[in-house]
Amino acid sequence: QVQLAESGGGLVQAGASLRLSCAASRRPATQGWFRQGPGKEREFVAAMSWVGGIMKYADAVEGRFTISRDNAKNTLYLQMNNLNPDDTAVYYCASSILDWARNWNGFKSSAVGSWGQGTQVTVSS
Secondary structure: OOOEEEEOOEEEEOOOOEEEEEEEOOOOOEEEEEEEOOOOOOEEEEEEEOOOOOEEEOOOOOOOEEEEEEHHHOEEEEEEOOOOHHHOEEEEEEEEOOOOOOOHHHOOHHHOOEEOOOEEEEEEO
């Protein structure tokens, strides 16, 4: 099973930026992030297919969040810009041995094979 180690997160004001990182013990087919806000279900945020390099973002973060990668370290980074209070959540790194690039709608919590420990992101208004 892939082990995921994530870091980053913190408390910032609206409009600020943060960067999360997620290092995989070995390269999965798909890797990305989900988040769970207070009283909400866990939701997809962004992910990348290591197979083809295709990325997918949730509508709520499109244009503000960007994934980058370090191939040598099997690490993804999530640059989060222009944060707002609605982004407040625990962010979980996630991976799957399947390549979901042709069916991103299928990359749901139930499809995740490995989870990171989670990191808190809090955005104050």
